[in-house]
Amino acid sequence: MDTRDVLLVDAFTAEPMAGTPAGVVLDADGLSDDQMAAIAGELGASATAFVFESDRADRRLRFFGPTGELDRSDDAAVAAYGALFERGDLDAGESAMATVGRTRDVEVKPDGTVWVEQGEADIRAVSLDHDEVADALGIDVATLRDVGADMPMAVADTGEPWLLVPVNYFEHVSRIDADLPAIRALCDRVDAVGLYAFTFDTIAGEATLHGRGFAPGRGVGEVPVTGAAAGACGAYVRREGALDDTIEQVVVEGGHFLDRPGTVSVDTDGLEAWVGGRAVTTMDGSMTVPEADSDDDIIEV
Known part of the structure; x- marks a missing residue:
């Protein structure tokens, strides 16, 4: 049996038991796809990062979630680099991260903040009925129509596509009672991985911004804090001209309704985006996995 060190790391927070939990395996060389999927399933986080040596970058990361391998996870990437820095295995500075799709830049600041390059922003307007979206969120349709004329719903993609739904006030975001099958149907219709309801009214x-993200197609329901959606939303509001010119970075808060508050910083000109945040390790242990050619599940934690 193969035993590996595994971590649970909370991303986009400096406080334990907050932000978004991600699994991290810092020494993944030699693990098979089945073993990584088993580890990710046992840890139960929405994404687990596996860190490998690389001949084309400083490190190579692969990501697995409850439904299989993911092309990317900015949440788990922040968690992995935050853990490397926290353990003294990585100095502050810039590095290159190879992933399934491409090599991306990562920068770790001296205070431990991890910045991950997302990429170019692809933003397209969508034509969805306000009543249908309001019903899926369980809120009054007037809360969407209030802002819809100036800022229409859109799908924004800085690495993965999210359906962005502007809501007028925080009070109404707080009252969301999500119909997850209906949200999944809306996302499928516009080719989005999830729905992100947001408001300029913050805590x-x-x-x-304050945002709440729902990704039932990935089997995770509501995500406490999502870097992918926050980056896409930041690029969208910047491109729409909805921000004062004095705002250099978009700061997106979330997770409060799951008792896991966190913050994503977004550096964007509306055309490209980076996301940044802190991370803190909440569990450090070892896991025994089956042999690579075994069909058995994990038998010991």
């Missing part, structure tokens, strides 16, 4: 004074 913290330094925050720019």
Whole structure:
């Protein structure tokens, strides 16, 4: 049997038991796809990052979620690099991260903040009925129509596509009672991985946006804090001209309704985006996995 060190790391927060939990395996060389899928399933996080040596970048990361391998996960990438820095295995500075799709830049600041390059922003307007979207979110349709004339619903993609739904006030975002099958149907219709309802009305004074993300197609329901959706949303509001020119970085808060508050910083000109955040390890242990050619599940944690 093969035993590996495994971590649970909370991303986009400096406080344990907050933000979005991600699995991390810092020494994944030699693991098979089946073993990685088994580890990810046992850890139960929405994404687990597996860190490998690389001959074309400083490191290579692969990501697995409940439904199989993911092309990317900015949440798990922040968690992995945050854990490497926290353990003294990585110095502050820039590095290259190879993934399934492409090699991306990562920068770790001296305070431990991890910045991950997302890429170019692809933003397209969508034509969805306000009543149908409001029903899927369980809120009054007026809360969407209030802002819909100036900022229509759109699918924004800085690495993966999210359906962005502007809501007028935080009070109404707080009342969302999500119909997950209906949300999944809406996302399937517009080729989005999830729905992100957001408002400019925030809890913290330094925050720019408050968002709630739902990705039932990935088997995770509501995501506490999502870097992919926050980056896409930041690029969208920047391109729409909805931000004051004095706002250099978009600060997106979320996770409060799951008792896992966190913050994503977004650096974007509306055309490209980077996301940044802190991370903290909440579990450090070992896991025994079956042999690579075995069909058995994990038998010991």
